C-alpha cells in the first residue's frame with residue numbers, strides 16, 4: 001500500500017535492482033481499480049542480466065491510497081527489490 005499525501009506528486013517505481021531475478025511486472029491500483037499505470041519489461045543498466053524487470057517513471061499522483069502490485073509475467077515468481085521514489 002502506498003499513501004500519497006502533501007498535495008500529491010510525481011513518483012517512479014522500479015524493480016530494476018540486481019536482486020530481482022525473475023520476469024516481474026508492476027501495476028498500480030487505486031480505490032476504484034486499475035489506474036492504467038503498468039509496466040512489464042523495462043531493461044535497465046543496473047540489472048543487465050535481467051531485461052524483464054519493470055519500471056514506471058514520473059507518474060503524477062493526486063493524494064490518496066494506492067496499491068502497487070509487484071506481480072510476475074505469466075505467473076512468474078521470484079525475488080524482487082522495489083524502489084519507490086518521489087521525484
Ligand SMILES: [Ca+2]
Pocket residue numbers: 023024025039040041042052053054073
Ligand atoms: Ca517483466
